[in-house]
Amino acid sequence: MMKIPLQSKKNNKFTRKQLIILIVCITTGFIIGYSYKLTKNHEKINNSYIDQEESYREDLIDQQERNKELAEELNDLQNRLREYEKSFAENEVEYEHLIEEAEKLRLLLGIIPAQGGGIQVTLKDNEYNPNSTNPNEYIVHESHVLSVINELKISGAESIAINGQRLKSNSYIRCNGPVITIDGKQYPAPFVIEAVGDSKTLVSSLKIVGGVFDQLLSDNIVVTIEEKNLIQMPSINDEA
Missing domain, CATH: 1.20.5 (Single alpha-helices involved in coiled-coils or other helix-helix interfaces)
Incomplete structure (x- = not known):
């Protein structure tokens, strides 16, 4: 098994x-x-x-x-x-003086509007004398405008405008035939120069014997000077 x-x-x-x-x-x-x-x-x-x-x-x-x-x-x-x-x-007195100086500087630079009393100077071409050999002797030139502007600045003008165009600290002026060019914009004669400041001082500085006024007349330029109670100018930023 x-x-x-x-x-x-x-x-x-x-x-x-x-x-x-x-x-x-x-x-x-x-x-x-x-x-x-x-x-x-x-x-x-x-x-x-x-x-x-x-x-x-x-x-x-x-x-x-x-x-x-x-x-x-x-x-x-x-x-x-x-x-x-x-x-x-x-130094509160000194501080206020600095504020005033800063305000004057802003006016000179044109960054704020200006208004106040001042003068208006108008320069026109004189009538041409056919007996003259040089017709340019009767036309307003760049040098004439600059002489007025420089005298106004020296005399304490706070702001200046030509034919409504406010001048800046670096504005350039150039004569081009019958018109004048200010910062690229052209204006025809007559040239109206406005200045805000002490009107008595400004007029006296222009009309000093042998000064700008006498020189313009000797150059056959028609000059008128008017005192103004109120002149208003926009800032350079407000101009078109």
């Missing part, structure tokens, strides 16, 4: 045990691995929170330092402002 079947049954029972042990080992390993992974993830999260908290703490420290610097800067500016106010109070 053969015993082979008995040995096969014993071998099959042993294999089932091994399978159970294998399953238990795999399950245990999975549980251990999963637990380890959870632990690592938890540590990473904790580390991330710690790093973020540390970053916030450093930002807060930097901001506190910056606030301290700004507070010191503000305090310094306030001290300087108090010094300026104290200086202005001690």
Whole structure:
């Protein structure tokens, strides 16, 4: 009688045990691995929170330092402002004088409108004399206009305009035949020059013996000078 079947049954029972042990080992390993992974993830999260908290703490420290610097800067500016106010109070007369000088400078530059008493000087071509060999001797030229303007500036004119065109500090004037060009704009004769300032002083400076008025008459230019109670001029920024 053969015993082979008995040995096969014993071998099959042993294999089932091994399978159970294998399953238990795999399950245990999975549980251990999963637990380890959870632990690592938890540590990473904790580390991330710690790093973020540390970053916030450093930002807060930097901001506190910056606030301290700004507070010191503000305090310094306030001290300087108090010094300026104290200086202005001690030098009120000088301060008012500087304001007046600044206002005069703005008027001369033409950046603010001007108005007040002054004079009006009109230059016209004279009638041509057929017996003259040079017709240019009866025409208003650039030099005539410039001589009037320069004399007015020297005499304290606050602002000057020619045919309504207000002059700037760097205005250029050029004669071109029967017209005159002022800062690129042409104006025909007669040339009306207006100046805001003390009218008595301005007239006296023009009519001084041997001065501009006498020179214009000797050049056959028709000149009229009028005192005006009110002359108004726009700023150079308001002109078209």
